[in-house]
Amino acid sequence: MSEVIKKSLVNDELVDAFRKNNAVIFEQTPDFINKLRSKYFNEFEALGLPTKKNEAYKYTDIESAFFGAYKRQYSPQPLTIDIREVFTCDVPELENHLMLVNGWFYDKENKLKLLPNGAIIGSLIEATKQFPELVEKHYGKYITEQNDSLSMLNMSFAQDGLFVYVPKGVIIEKPIQLINLIVATEELMIQPHNLIIAEEDSSVSVVICDHSLNPHAFLLNSTTEVMAGKNSKLEICRQQNAHDHSVQLTNTFILQKESSFVNSVYITLHGGTVRNNLYVKLSEPHAHNKSYGLWLADKNQHIDNNTFIHHAAPNCESNQLYKGILDNASTGVFSGRILVDRLAQKTIAFQSNKNLLMTNDAKTRSKPQLEIYADDVKCSHGSATGQLDEDAMFYLRQRGISKKEACHLLMLAFADDVINKISIAPLRDEITGLVEKRLRGELSRCNRCKVNCG
Amino acid sequence: MLSIKNLKASINGKPILKGINLEVKPGEVHAIMGPNGSGKSTLASVLAGREIFEVTSGEVLLEGKNLLEMSPEDRARLGVFLGFQYPIEIPGVSMVNFMKTAVNEIRKYRGLPLLSSSDFLKLMREKKELVEIDSQLTNRSVNEGFSGGEKKKNEIFQMAMLEPKLAILDETDSGLDIDALRIVANGVNKLKRPDNATIVITHYQRLLDYIVPDVIHVLYNGQIVKTAGKELALELEEKGYDWIKKEYAV
Numbered sequence: 001m002s003e004v005i006k007k008s009l010v011n012d013e014l015v016d017a018f019r020k021n022n023a024v025i026f027e028q029t030p031d032f033i034n035k036l037r038s039k040y041f042n043e044f045e046a047l048g049l050p051t052k053k054n055e056a057y058k059y060t061d062i063e064s065a066f067f068g069a070y071k072r073q074y075s076p077q078p079l080t081i082d083i084r085e086v087f088t089c090d091v092p093e094l095e096n097h098l099m100l101v102n103g104w105f106y107d108k109e110n111k112l113k114l115l116p117n118g119a120i121i122g123s124l125i126e127a128t129k130q131f132p133e134l135v136e137k138h139y140g141k142y143i144t145e146q147n148d149s150l151s152m153l154n155m156s157f158a159q160d161g162l163f164v165y166v167p168k169g170v171i172i173e174k175p176i177q178l179i180n181l182i183v184a185t186e187e188l189m190i191q192p193h194n195l196i197i198a199e200e201d202s203s204v205s206v207v208i209c210d211h212s213l214n215p216h217a218f219l220l221n222s223t224t225e226v227m228a229g230k231n232s233k234l235e236i237c238r239q240q241n242a243h244d245h246s247v248q249l250t251n252t253f254i255l256q257k258e259s260s261f262v263n264s265v266y267i268t269l270h271g272g273t274v275r276n277n278l279y280v281k282l283s284e285p286h287a288h289n290k291s292y293g294l295w296l297a298d299k300n301q302h303i304d305n306n307t308f309i310h311h312a313a314p315n316c317e318s319n320q321l322y323k324g325i326l327d328n329a330s331t332g333v334f335s336g337r338i339l340v341d342r343l344a345q346k347t348i349a350f351q352s353n354k355n356l357l358m359t360n361d362a363k364t365r366s367k368p369q370l371e372i373y374a375d376d377v378k379c380s381h382g383s384a385t386g387q388l389d390e391d392a393m394f395y396l397r398q399r400g401i402s403k404k405e406a407c408h409l410l411m412l413a414f415a416d417d418v419i420n421k422i423s424i425a426p427l428r429d430e431i432t433g434l435v436e437k438r439l440r441g442e443l444s445r446c447n448r449c450k451v452n453c454g
Numbered sequence: 455m456l457s458i459k460n461l462k463a464s465i466n467g468k469p470i471l472k473g474i475n476l477e478v479k480p481g482e483v484h485a486i487m488g489p490n491g492s493g494k495s496t497l498a499s500v501l502a503g504r505e506i507f508e509v510t511s512g513e514v515l516l517e518g519k520n521l522l523e524m525s526p527e528d529r530a531r532l533g534v535f536l537g538f539q540y541p542i543e544i545p546g547v548s549m550v551n552f553m554k555t556a557v558n559e560i561r562k563y564r565g566l567p568l569l570s571s572s573d574f575l576k577l578m579r580e581k582k583e584l585v586e587i588d589s590q591l592t593n594r595s596v597n598e599g600f601s602g603g604e605k606k607k608n609e610i611f612q613m614a615m616l617e618p619k620l621a622i623l624d625e626t627d628s629g630l631d632i633d634a635l636r637i638v639a640n641g642v643n644k645l646k647r648p649d650n651a652t653i654v655i656t657h658y659q660r661l662l663d664y665i666v667p668d669v670i671h672v673l674y675n676g677q678i679v680k681t682a683g684k685e686l687a688l689e690l691e692e693k694g695y696d697w698i699k700k701e702y703a704v
């Protein structure tokens with residue numbers, strides 16, 4: 001009984017907070033955003049947070065994850081430290097280090113860059129001021145088909161976030177990096193909203209790194225909308241590296257037009273409770289999506305990756321590989337749904353989930369779901385969970401390599417399958433190094449960066 | 455150097471080795487022959503420390519040290535090398551990383567300074583030439599996508615890198631064409647020293663044209679049933695194993 005009250009209180013608290021701070025929230029964003037805000041708030045109020053009764057959230061207790069004394073910042077708060085002093089990213093090729101601090105664009109910097117080629121990169125709020133029509137055309141347009149209350153909640157509270165606009169034919173060579181930093185002396189709930197628009201024949205890579213500067217609990221409920229125009233080529237990498245008291249919820253919506261190509265790689269290095277929702281819609285012929293995920297969990301961490309690839313047009317292709325390494329009493333979840341519409345003939349869709357259990361207490365759930373309404377398709381899914389290969393272990397040890405080191409080499413090899421799907425070489429190297437440290441139980445922070453992610 | 459006394463081992467309660475006795479001196483090459491299923495690979499695995507086999511009695515000493523009490527890695531560091539009958543493919547673990555880790559763990563155990571990257575690469579180059587292994591192979595993952603012959607050559611390459619005291623080569627010759635066989639045998643001969651020893655396990659006499667053993671043993675039904683000089687190989691080649699099976703039938 002008390003459980004029920006506790007749970008409904010979480011929803012009430014969110015609804016009350018929204019109503020009470022209504023004026024400040026609405027003040028920072030234009031009408032077209034606020035209209036959507038009200039619409040999604042009403043939907044959220046009716047639906048509430050997902051419960052375990054919801055099939056898609058069966059294995060992850062979202063309501064409990066929201067239960068905490070989280071504060072929200074409804075407008076940017078002054079920072080007492082110079083972030084650039086403590087945070088420097090090591091990866092040489094990622095030049096555009098943009099920074100969101102507690103969900104707000106870092107205020108010491110030029111908030112919106114207009115490149116000579118017409119590309120726009122920077123703060124979403126700033127973009128709504130300078131380019132309202134452009135933002136209005138896309139904001140909230142790619143999440144409409146999903147009835148997911150986490151993104152409704154994000155749409156209710158979202159203010160700032162990353163905005164990337166790449167006009168027709170423009171190729172951005174250097175990856176854009178967004179550092180999503182949490183710096184707080186109290187428990188925070190932040191809900192940024194990112195919008196990435198790649199027009200016809202354009203190309204761009206976006207790297208999002210979620211970090212925290214202090215060990216305080218936080219809840220991140222982030223939404224990212226991606227529009228991949230005709231013939232565009234995108235790469236989206238996300239590195240989640242926080243601590244045991246973090247709740248990291250991401251909702252990524254990708255709409256792919258004709259012959260577009262999107263490569264997405266999610267690396268969960270460290271998190272308390274993590275839920276990644278990836279929704280991909282292949283809406284026009286010959287679109288190609290590749291989605292990958294790797295999660296490393298130990299202690300009581302819980303990491304849940306949920307994908308939904310919708311083949312809504314013929315001749316599209318999707319490939320998924322999701323791998324988890326679970327130590328101690330951690331839990332990993334993978335649910336992957338592939339929907340092939342009746343008219344989506346000649347679809348190719350592959351999905352694979354592999355899990356490595358390092359202890360008897362570690363758990364993993366794997367739930368593939370294929371719904372195929374077309375008859376001329378090539379689809380497959382596979383799932384395997386096991387321990388390190390005994391024969392390989394013996395082979396390595398027979399060459400003088402200790403059991404511990406042999407384990408380590410095999411775990412890295414397992415992880416490498418996903419890491420090598422990152423096409424940005426210096427990022428790949430950095431992630432390999434971080435994964436290596438993480439698997440050794442060392443603090444996995446980037447070299448020069450003082451941020452304590454462990 | 456190696457002394458095996460009354461070694462018995464079983465798997466899942468089923469006895470496989472039924473009292474093996476074997477003495478190998480430094481500088482010697484011993485061949486172990488025998489029909490399939492005799493226990494040759496089991497003997498090799500037990501010497502290397504494979505945990506799935508249970509040693510039920512006996513003693514194995516390498517230079518006076520009790521091998522049976524040691525982990526597989528400590529045996530390897532002490533100088534036991536097993537050339538696998540079926541080398542394992544390990545995707546994602548590069549040959550370079552694998553060998554560098556192995557060489558340095560062994561050096562650490564022996565109190566030698568660790569090799570720098572450049573010294574290590576130099577060592578790799580030397581040994582690759584010595585055993586005539588294709589350079590490209592060492593740029594790949596361990597045995598991944600290697601042909602049968604390449605896998606066997608890779609075993610000899612690893613042996614050259616690790617310079618064992620006791621090398622046990624389990625059917626390194628099977629599945630090889632004549633050229634590969636010659637390369638493998640040359641490798642073994644070049645690595646032969648007065649202070650190390652080799653046990654070649656083989657099914658065929660063919661290999662023994664290239665690697666001349668000092669002693670040949672026939673292993674049958676978990677026991678060494680015959681020990682003689684190299685002329686025994688020719689006899690086995692002529693008469694096959696049937697007479698042994700008849701003579702020692704259980």
Ligand SMILES: Nc1ncnc2c1ncn2[C@@H]1O[C@H](COP(=O)(O)OP(=O)(O)O)[C@@H](O)[C@H]1O
Binds near residue numbers: 506
């Ligand atoms: N992993 C195992 N599980 C069960 N039985 C095994 C295993 N390995 C070997 N054996 C049995 O042990 C006996 C000897 O096998 P093995 O040592 O491979 O012989 P050889 O190498 O001489 O051909 C055979 O009867 C084989 O079936």
Ligand SMILES: [Mg+2]
Binds near residue numbers: 494495496539625
């Ligand atoms: Mg055998």
